Amino acid sequence: MPCTVDQRVDCDSAVQQITLSFSEDQYFDHLISAIEDAGTGVKGQQLLQSLAQFSIEREAEIEGICSTNHQGFASASSQLLLVSGQSRTLMNDIHAISQSTQISTENVARDKKASVESRAIRQNIDEANEALRDGLAVLRLANQVYDLLGRKSHYSALRALDELQEVHLLKITKFKIADTIRKSIPDTKKLIANAVMADLNTWLFRIRETSQFLGEVAFYHTEQRRARHKDRAEKLLALGNFKLNSAVESVADENEEFDILDNEDLQVDFTPLFECMQIHDALGQTEKLKVDYASTRRQQKDLLMPPSITLIDPEGSSLSELLEGIAGFAIIEKATMSKAHGLRSLVDVEELWVSMCQTAMALVSNALSEVTNAELLLKIKGIIALFIQTMTSYGYQVQMLDTFLLTLFDKYAELLKRRVSDDFQEIVSTDDYMPMPIHKSDEYDKVVNVSWYTPEKPRQELRFPCVLPFSQMYPLCCIDIRNFLNQFYFFSDDHFQHLKVIDDTLKSSLDELLCEKVCQSLVDRLSTQYLGQIVQILINLEHFETACQELEQLLVAARSNASAGGTVVLKATEDFRNSKKTAEKRIFELVNSKIDDLIGTAEYDWTASTLETEPSSYMQTLTRYLSNIMNTVLLGLPTEIKELIYFDALSHAATMILSLPLSPDVKCINPNGVANLSQDVEYLTEFVDTLKNPILKENLDELRQTVALMQAENSDDFYDVATRNKKYGRVDAMNGPMLLEKLTHAVQVPVKPDKLTALSSRFGMRS
Secondary structure, eight states: OHHHHHHHHHHHHHHHHHHTOSSHHHHHHHHHHHHHHTOSHHHHHHHHHHHHHHHHHHHHHHHHHHHHOHHHHHHHHHHHHHHHHHHHHHHHHHHHHHHHHHHHHHHHHHHHHHHHHHHHHHHHHHHHHHHHHHHHHHHHHHHHHHHHHHTTOHHHHHHHHHHIIIIIGGGGTTSHHHHHHHHHHHHHHHHHHHHHHHHHHHHHHHHHHHHHHHHHHHHHHHHHHHHHHHHHHHHSGGGGGSOTTSHHHHHHTTTSOOOTTBSSSOBOOOHHHHHHHHHHHHHTOHHHHHHHHHHHHHHHHHHHSOSOOOSOOTTOHHHHHHHHHHHHHHHHHHHHHHHSTTTSOHHHHHHHHHHHHHHHHHHHHHHGGGOOOHHHHHHHHHHHHHHHHHHHTTTOOOHHHHHHHHHHHHHHHHHHHHHHHHHHHHHHHHOOOSOEEEOSHHHHHHHHHHSOOOOSSOGGGOOSSEEESSOTHHHHHHHHHHHHHHHHHHTTSSOOSOHHHHHHHHHHHHHHIIIIIIIHHHHHGGGSSOHHHHHHHHHHHHHHHHHHHHHHHHHHHHSOGGGOSSOOOOHHHHHHHHHHHHHHHHHHHHHHHHHHHHHHTOOOOTTOSSOOSSOOHHHHHHHHHHHHHHHTTTTTSOHHHHHHHHHHHHHHHHHHHHHHHHSTTOOOBOHHHHHHHHHHHHHHHHHHHHTTOHHHHGGGHHHHHHHHHHHOSOGGGGGSHHHHHHHSTTSOTTHHHHHHHHBOOOOOOOOOOOHHHHHHHHHTOOO
């Protein structure tokens, strides 16, 4: 019921709006609207009732008006009748319109229902089309992922896969194909990761194959830097104090730009590595990539190291290839660390570097035993020095390699020392120990230039051929010594941080060679009986001592700043000086031995019945011997040494001559015997006077005073201390009385033998 009341109220309201319309158009609008609303059966009846009610009310109102004003009522009635007729006509029209509207409404409703149904179908079709388009887009994008993989556009494929997962699959979630594709996405991502790792492994393989050439290019660039630095140092001497890779050298060479990874000879493209990092970062597998990359590089490092190398290749190709490979590998590591941030840590790179260096040093150490040539070892050092300088420029620590160079230097010093030792041994053993003859001026110049020798005469005063005081061994040894010095310091060229070791090793090696191989060899040869050879050895020792003194100054000048200061003292200098004394003693021994032999031939008749008219033959031979050796064999000796030999020889001769009358076999000495001895002593004195050296004559004082005592008329003066000191001060206090006891003043007259008796005795005839 409430619903019917409401509908009735609505119809009344509609009728009121119709009657209150201000214009005809408004009237018809409200009327048509009311009719359309009353199109259904119940509402139409209510509208009619409302209109009828409205008509009744209006008639009642009109009757009321008419009762008060009949005339007006009659007029109104007429009008009312007219209106009523029109109203009925209108009602008929309304009814017709209502029926027509009802029919139209039903048609419209039917059309609307058909339209709604059509719209639903169209919507379903549209949804199906949209789903089909979304599905096709998903399939197209899925296929595009594999196409991008085929074109090796891995990152684009991954981005397409993410777009497929995050955007397009959400549109087709109600379809099974979405689940199928979603389940395949992890496998596809794994496929992308495997593909990019395959590309990375290919890149790593190419990098490993390129490492040696990369190291070769780096070595060549370092050699170019060396050459440029050397040229600059020659133009500006101050730059010579700075080494390669120093701050000053780096600033001076900064205009020479060179990219080791991108030049006309070599280009290293890191794109595969960057793409792999990008992919793994997008996949959240960065740590896995780090582990895999580190493992691969360790394996490549192991493959880079050969089981052994040879160092006896004159070109050093085996060692060069090894170090070039290590250099290229390490340069790639440094470049990777700087370009691919986070992939390689400094600890990982340094660990590989230390491992490679240790392996390389072990390989070189194992192969060192086959190296027997110093020049070859110098080339090996040069290759390692080039490697050190190259890697220093890339920021690697090379202390272990610098220390390893000490091992090479020890081997180098040993080889040099062994070679020079063999040379010295051959030179000493094959020398003729004769003064060295010089035939031409250029030959003289060569000898003087290589030897530590100061000629006594200016070169302009020399006449060729001439003879130098030393034998041929001296300049030959000087040449070896100079070469030895130069070759020692050759090791410091390019790169060597332990210069003080060179200075100390050179000094000790020189001492060892000169002392053991030269000095001791010469001393061993002093056992010979050839005086001339011993004299030449003494002369050689004299010059070697001078050479050692010069070497000491040369070593001071050549020593490095690390060991600068103070003086250098060679033990060999003192050894040669002491060996000179040994040689002098040996000369004294031989000369005195000869003197002993000559004096041993003396045949004094101490009880001679007659006086000799000439000095004894032994005395003449003795003076002639002394004169000859001084003018021949000992001629090349320095004056002071010759005088010393003279002094010792005369002293020994005087002692030996004096021992003749003191012999226990001599029981008696008559004046003739003394006179004959005095004649020989005087002859010897005259010989000494010809030497024009008063000091030498003092060696004969004891002998002369002893002979004078034996010839004295009053021998008692010897026992007077004052007189003895004045006249016989050099006579031995024990020998004087012994000789005086042997003196006798009796001279036996010789008896002439019977000639016949002598003849019969000679032929065995009996008397």
